[in-house]
Amino acid sequence: NDNVIYLFFSEIFTQKIDDGYQKEYPDDWIKYGNPWEISRSEFLVPVQFYGEVIEENGKAKWVDTEIIQAMPFDTLIPGYDNNVVNTLRLWSTKAPGKFYFQLFNSGDYIRASLTENITRVLYPNDNFDEGRSLRLQQQYFLVSASLQDIIQHNAAVQLNDTHPALSVVELMRLLIDEENLSWDQALNITKKTISYTNHTLLPEGLERWPIIMLEKLLPRHLQLIQQINAHHLDARKAQNYFKISDHSFLL
DSSP: OOEEEEOOSBEEEEEEEETTEEEEEEEOTTTTOOTTEEEOGGGOEEEEESOEEEEETTEEEEESOEEEEEEEEEEEEEOSSSSOEEEEEEEEEEOOHHHHHHHHHTTOHHHHHHGGGGGTBSSOOTTSHHHHHHHHHHHHHHHHHHHHHHTTSOOOEEEOSSTTTTHHHHHHHIIIIITOOOHHHHHHHHHHHEEEOOSOOSGGGSOOOOHHHHHHHOHHHHHHHHHHHHHHHHHHHHTTTTHHHHTOOOO
16 A cells, blocks of 8 residues: 655745744755655656657657656555555655756756756645646656556556546556557556546636646647547547537538
C-alpha cells in the first residue's frame, strides 16, 4: 500500500497573527534535513515539458522537450502490530546539469533557476497565468514521476481528486510512446488500471486548464485528450445518441 507525494522545500505557509490579521510566511520545514528520508537516486526518472509532436513513420513522437529529473526520497512507515512497512515516496525536482548550463549560458538565468522550483512551494497563487502554469507543472510532475515508477509493477491506480487527473493521458502516453502498444491496447489497459473518485461536484472543486497552456506545456497530452474525446463521441454516435443532431440543420 505504497503512496507517492511531492517533496516540497517550503510548505504552504507558517501562520502568524499581527494586529488581528493573519500573516503568511514560508515554512522551511526541511532546512535542517530530514533523518527519516532515504535518497533513492537509482530510481531517478525524467519528466518532460514543452516541445512539439511530430509524425515519424506513421507514429506520433514528442520531441525537443525540456527534461527535469524526478528524484525520489523514501520514508518508511511501519504498520501497527502487523509486521508490515509501507513506503511513502516523495518526489523532488533535479535539473540535468547540461540543461541547466545551456539555459544559463544562453542568458536565460531566470528560467535556469526556476527549473528546480516546481517543488519549491506547494500550489502557488493561480490568479495569474504564471501561477496556473506552475500549478499544472506541479501536478504533471507528480503524475509522470509516479506512473513511471508504478508501471514497473502490476498495480491499480485510484485518483481521489482532480489534481492527478493527467494520470489518464500520461499512462496512455507511456504505454504508446514508451512501451510501443497500440492506441486501443493502451486505452483498454488505462480504463482497467485507473479509477476516479472526486470529493465534490462544486465548480471550485474541479479544475480546467486553457487549451493554449496545455498545448505549450504538454502538447502530446493535448493530442491524446483530443483523440480520447473523439473516440468517446464516435462510440456514442454509433449508439444513435446523436441521431437528431446528425440530421439537424440551421435555418
